[in-house]
Amino acid sequence: MDDGRVWSFEESLWVGDAEHYRASIDDECLMVLPAPPFVMSGQQAIEAVSATPRWSKVELSERQVARPQEGMIVIAYKARAERDGVTPYEAHCTSTYRRLAHEEWRVVQHQQTPPLLASP
Template sequence: MDDDRVWTFEESLWTADAEHYRESIDDECLMVLPAPPFVMSGQQAVQAVTETPRWSKVELSERQVKRPQEGLIVIAYKASAERDGIPPYVAHCTSTYRRLSHENWKVVQHQQTPPLVSSSAADD
């Protein structure tokens, strides 16, 4: 999978419907998200997405792609996501894809870390 396809695929995980998400997440996937229960399996994450409105817009910046071995892609980036009715969401993220067969990739790891707010910034 070339870099352009990697980023298109990752963006789709934020904005596409729950069925696309279900098809893209491996059953053995592990995720760490900034809300309880924090650590989720692939099926727990799919269920959470099914029950949550999708993002209407996402911008991925600070992009990095690594290919540590054949059939494995690791990415890191900053996400800025928006949808009506809630404040924008920002997080630094990683995802790992595993190739199952030609052109068939699944997410096996995803993590989101929102920026920390220092106590001095919170006091301002």
């Protein structure tokens, strides 16, 4: 998967519908998100994110792509997501994809770290 397709795929996970999300996340996926229960795996991660309202817009910056071995892609980036009536969300993120077959990829890891809140 070339870099352009990598970023289109990642953006689609933020703004696509729940069915697209379910089809793109591996059953063995591990996720760390900034809301309880924080650490999730497999179907728990899929259901938690599928049940969350989708973002209407996302901008990915500070993009980096690594291909540590054949059939694996690791990305890191900063996301800024928006939807009506909600304060924009920002986080530094990583995702790891594994290839199942020619042009068939699934997310096996995703992590989001929002900016640290300033101490009072």
